[in-house]
Amino acid sequence: MVNDLNVGGVFIPGLLIVALVALACTLLVIPLFSFSRFYRRLPFRPLIDVATYVISFFLLAQGLNVLGLFA
Structure with missing residues (x-):
């Protein structure tokens, strides 16, 4: 399974997308803390x-892997 996103002929790696989503989640959670x-x-x-970012990245990657969207 290819995990790359094609935007106008430019391939963006799937891990980069997950990392950016984890960063957005972290930026939303830190003010709550x-x-x-x-x-x-x-x-x-x-x-x-940083630990919050790592945990959110792991949980996103694990969840996508369980759903079969990320190999």
């Missing part, structure tokens, strides 16, 4: 942001 008192007390919040 900021309302929590626990998030404000964390010593190194950028590390939590």
